[in-house]
Amino acid sequence: MSLLIEQILNGVQLGVALFLLAAGLTLIFGIMGVINLAHGSLYMIGAFAMAWASARTGSFWLGVPFGLAAAALTGVLMEVLIVRRLYARDHLDQVLVTYGLILFFNQMATIIFGRQPLFLAPPAELSGFVTVLPGMQYPVYRLVIILAGLFVAIGLYLLIARTRIGMLVRAGATHREMVRALGVDIKLLYTFVFALGALLAGFAGIMAGPLYGVTAGMGEQILILTFVVVVIGGVGSIRGAFYGALLVGIVDTMLRAFMPGLLRHFMAGQEADAMGGGIGSMGVYLLMALVLAIKPKGLFPAHG
Amino acid sequence: MIIRKMSIALALTGAIAAPALAQDLKIGFVTTLSGPAGYFGQDARDAFNLAIEHGGGTLGGAKINLLVEDDAVKPGQGKQIADRFLKGEGVKLFTGIIFSNVAAAIVPDILEGGGTYVSLNAAPSELAGKECNKNYFVMSWQNDSLHESAGANATRLGFKKAYLVAPNYQAGKDAIAGFKRFFKGEIVGEVYTVLNATDYAAEIARVRASDADMVFHFLPGGAGIAFARQYAAAGLKLPQVVSGASADSVIVKAVGEPLLGTAVSAQWSSDLDNPVNKKFVEDFQKKYGRMPSQWAAQSYDTALGIASALKANGGKFETNAFRAALAKADFQLTRGPFKFGPNQHPVQDWYAMKVVKSDAGDFVLKLDQKILSNHTDVYGKDCKM
Numbered sequence: 001m002s003l004l005i006e007q008i009l010n011g012v013q014l015g016v017a018l019f020l021l022a023a024g025l026t027l028i029f030g031i032m033g034v035i036n037l038a039h040g041s042l043y044m045i046g047a048f049a050m051a052w053a054s055a056r057t058g059s060f061w062l063g064v065p066f067g068l069a070a071a072a073l074t075g076v077l078m079e080v081l082i083v084r085r086l087y088a089r090d091h092l093d094q095v096l097v098t099y100g101l102i103l104f105f106n107q108m109a110t111i112i113f114g115r116q117p118l119f120l121a122p123p124a125e126l127s128g129f130v131t132v133l134p135g136m137q138y139p140v141y142r143l144v145i146i147l148a149g150l151f152v153a154i155g156l157y158l159l160i161a162r163t164r165i166g167m168l169v170r171a172g173a174t175h176r177e178m179v180r181a182l183g184v185d186i187k188l189l190y191t192f193v194f195a196l197g198a199l200l201a202g203f204a205g206i207m208a209g210p211l212y213g214v215t216a217g218m219g220e221q222i223l224i225l226t227f228v229v230v231v232i233g234g235v236g237s238i239r240g241a242f243y244g245a246l247l248v249g250i251v252d253t254m255l256r257a258f259m260p261g262l263l264r265h266f267m268a269g270q271e272a273d274a275m276g277g278g279i280g281s282m283g284v285y286l287l288m289a290l291v292l293a294i295k296p297k298g299l300f301p302a303h304g
Numbered sequence: 305m306i307i308r309k310m311s312i313a314l315a316l317t318g319a320i321a322a323p324a325l326a327q328d329l330k331i332g333f334v335t336t337l338s339g340p341a342g343y344f345g346q347d348a349r350d351a352f353n354l355a356i357e358h359g360g361g362t363l364g365g366a367k368i369n370l371l372v373e374d375d376a377v378k379p380g381q382g383k384q385i386a387d388r389f390l391k392g393e394g395v396k397l398f399t400g401i402i403f404s405n406v407a408a409a410i411v412p413d414i415l416e417g418g419g420t421y422v423s424l425n426a427a428p429s430e431l432a433g434k435e436c437n438k439n440y441f442v443m444s445w446q447n448d449s450l451h452e453s454a455g456a457n458a459t460r461l462g463f464k465k466a467y468l469v470a471p472n473y474q475a476g477k478d479a480i481a482g483f484k485r486f487f488k489g490e491i492v493g494e495v496y497t498v499l500n501a502t503d504y505a506a507e508i509a510r511v512r513a514s515d516a517d518m519v520f521h522f523l524p525g526g527a528g529i530a531f532a533r534q535y536a537a538a539g540l541k542l543p544q545v546v547s548g549a550s551a552d553s554v555i556v557k558a559v560g561e562p563l564l565g566t567a568v569s570a571q572w573s574s575d576l577d578n579p580v581n582k583k584f585v586e587d588f589q590k591k592y593g594r595m596p597s598q599w600a601a602q603s604y605d606t607a608l609g610i611a612s613a614l615k616a617n618g619g620k621f622e623t624n625a626f627r628a629a630l631a632k633a634d635f636q637l638t639r640g641p642f643k644f645g646p647n648q649h650p651v652q653d654w655y656a657m658k659v660v661k662s663d664a665g666d667f668v669l670k671l672d673q674k675i676l677s678n679h680t681d682v683y684g685k686d687c688k689m
Binding site: 218278 | 338472506510525529533539554559
């Protein structure tokens, strides 16, 4: 039982991290119609900037705003200098350019920080573990990630549902042309959305750094799962991104954790372990195929 | 007019320079330089260059033109590079591959294309038995051996119940098979992870739920660092017994305290007392400002092996003569005694090490004792050259 709860927590933690990335990705695609493959680079930049600043100042906490600022600023620069030129182009051009950006950012990270992964320890107050249930310990840092992620999700909900700028964002996601026709400064809105997405991605990177290590190319490892989340949740929908991320996080973790055990009832131990591992890594893609077959526009389509 | 003169001059120098360059022996160095395991390739490349430098810009008297390319752990990308080297550059001699999935994809291409491959790292089981090839040499170890040494080490240390963790690809399966072959205790569980995963929460929870008294894992590079840290953060205290792949000097240094006391085994240690190793460790540190890892030592040894075979042939490369000379294993390496088995994979000694804190406060691997002598692999008997 405690194993099940521990695995659910692990799944939620992965889901929360995926949500932070998917929220930005889905907004950018939903509102600007741009497929931003370089979204993972913003995640990486947040992590690197945070690791660098923390090492310089010796304080984990001082690194956090620095990482956030670096990711958001890079987002703004990317939008103003490059992505802005892609709105009118077709998706192939967008994919080519943003793929180029991935190569650029990864190479820059390698030149500046080298190839060896950077590791920073979480601060003393966040390291170690707590006893969640009798006989079940869980790392404090992972709990903090879950809480921080849920907190951001609520904040984002309030921003999108309750503020004027949120209204414009929602309007932009459903009726782009209408917003433009109403005379809203669409350029500014686009830059804002892009910066917001970058900020969220940077935040995800900052939280991931102490857990997984900071390396060039770390963004691409998680980006593929993020795209799965966006597709499952429905392109352009924040709500979809949230439920999609939790679903993908939990399904992925559960399959990895329990599939081999289940298969052991039907076949020899070693084969079950190997096959369970295989199904575990395919699981989320099968889930995506299933969702697309039943609801081709995802679970919570933004465009109705 | 000036432009035309210059272009003629350029063409002339080109004509003169080209044959001079063509005499340099090209070595195709397909390796992994990016991603969480990018430091493997970096150490391998740097150590290979150090060996060339020690040879006065040559290996065994042959001037070397080292063509280094990054495969990014993608077999497809590696295949393209190897193809270009073979057909475009006319490269005959290859080395450098770190990952077994890349090796399994491109080594057969290289051999079919008339090339020779001398491995400095990856040596998957499928190339060691029936599929062995006279132009395929391994200077590192057969994959299983790394983990056989960990299995032997765990048995020696008296562990009874092991939990095994490895990535779901050929070398991961070789690792688990190798460990089992030399571990006398019981295997209470094994789990395969996604290759290059960074989050091991699900696997760690399963280890915790088992009644194992030790954990063996094969998670090289950034994966090993992430695993060790998450393992400590989850409050697990079960001892780890691993091969050098999961706890090389880079990982040990990066993780530090949580790995203290971990039992590690490898075919090389920076403490090995022989003149070649002393010179290598000292010069590597002087040139690159960091400790050489096991990967650097293997690459340096591979370069020494290639140098010995080239030297025996007067600094010329010719496939058959090179093969005959290399097979004699007439060289002194950074490790102990070395010769080739029937499948041209190593027969060598293995050592146990422990993670300790150095006087300077760093965490390092310290040589403990020899655990296997003249160790070879189980696939050699299936190999008919």
